[in-house]
Amino acid sequence: MLRELSQLLDELHEGLVQLELREGVALRGVEMTLPLEFRVVLRDGGCALLADVPRAREGHEWLPRASRLSVGWGESP
Template sequence: MLRSLSTVLEDLHAGMQAATRRAGHGVRIAQAEMTLPMDCALVLADSGCTLLADVARNPADASWRESASRLVLRWGEIPTEELP
């Protein structure tokens, strides 16, 4: 089921945070990068457009495309002393 891309990103971020909590005390992720196959659809409605997406469940999900869509995410901390 495709969902708003913002919802997918929020779920991926929440999952990454939950993984650090499960790992126990003292674990902190300073940087994370993911490359994920994505199913995407652009929906035009109500005088606007929305990008719907979700992580492909298996390689066959995007078999109709020669090259499946990929989402590359990179999360990293920004030290506050470097902010302007």
């Protein structure tokens, strides 16, 4: 299900927070590169960037290749 990129990033961050709480670890910095499908949609008089992980693992020539997004979280100085 494609959703706004900001929502996807919030969910990834929340997963890291839950990992820290559940496992009792302290993450100082996390970097990940994710394959994502993107779609730009026009709605409510504006533009939204929707994204999600690829829905199909198999490579089909009629499906576009997933883009890659690199994201990192770390402590503020």
